[in-house]
Amino acid sequence: MSTPLPIALALGDWLHLFVHFLGLSLMSIGGAITTVAEMHRYLVVQQHWLTDAQFNAAIALAQAAPGPNVLFVALMGWNVGLNAGGLGSALFGVLAAMSGILIPSTTLTYLAAHWGHQNRTRRTVRAFKQGMAPIVLALIIATGWTLASAISGSGPQLARWTLIAVTTLLVWRTKLHLLWLLAAGALLGWYGVV
């Protein structure tokens, strides 16, 4: 009597991946992107489930596509699944990776938001919100700076930084719809201006 070892092993592996991502979720303060280094260590170096190229392409693609950046985690699961079999296991990989990375953090946030709202008149809660305001605002600007510095490629630097500065001013000072700006950026990039 032979047990279907690959499937049993695969299920154990999926469980391992799921549990690992549960842990990453709890560590992902500041966003899932902060766990990228650890994810790389686990998926590429330790388990050999993904190649370096697959790993990097997943992040680049998710950054370029619309939607929350956390979706790069879905592509990790997708690629692991593709490596392990076909589209079916790829979809299963998406499910395992995404539910792992989301369940702990969303549960915590849900409870915290609930508690915070019910206790919003407390001095500690008000002090937290008011004290964090300048910090959080600076973190948002720092994210913009980091994104701006991370753009790689051969395009002209001066034009690119000008585009970033003009975009910043337009969004800050006008109500121009963001999609127009993104379309303009895409066109400028397409023709090699930035």
Added chain:
Amino acid sequence: MPISPHAPLPERPRPKSPLDLFLTFTLLALQGFGGVLAIVQQELVDRKQWLTRDEFLEDWAVAQLMPGPNVVNISLMIGTRHFGLRGALAALAGMLLAPLLLLLVLALVYARFASDPGVAGALRGMSAVAAGLVTATGLKLGSTLKTNPLGLWPCLGFALACFAAIAWLHWPLLYVLGGLGLLACVLAYRKLAA
């Protein structure tokens, strides 16, 4: 007078139903190239006015401090506030479902176009615009600091220190939140007593 957490003041604009939340967040997520923060701020605060700038910054502080993707956290919090758990799930599904499906389709066709210089250029241009969008979002929220109990100048000091620590010195987020964040909260706590 105590206000139920799920019943904001009626004269404020608010989502009509969980379906409204789901559709709104789906549209937001699909417009969010390079991250959804900028579009969430513009649509929900500047246009729909479900939140004031102050409330957005407060929510963002919690979203930032909790583990997990920030835009996912903030959509969850907005959904919770209006329709409890149903609202949270509706907002979460809106934020993730359509972009996930789109991303998987993109992943399937990616290999064909990845090396096209036009496509690479367009992605670069959109990344530059996205960096500007995020920076401008932070600058816009600066208007809330005028009414902060810490005072405008201490707020700007905290913001500048935080920006430098993250963007230029690359300190871990946890240290910045535990150091600068805690100090700002303690100061705010003392000011609120006065």
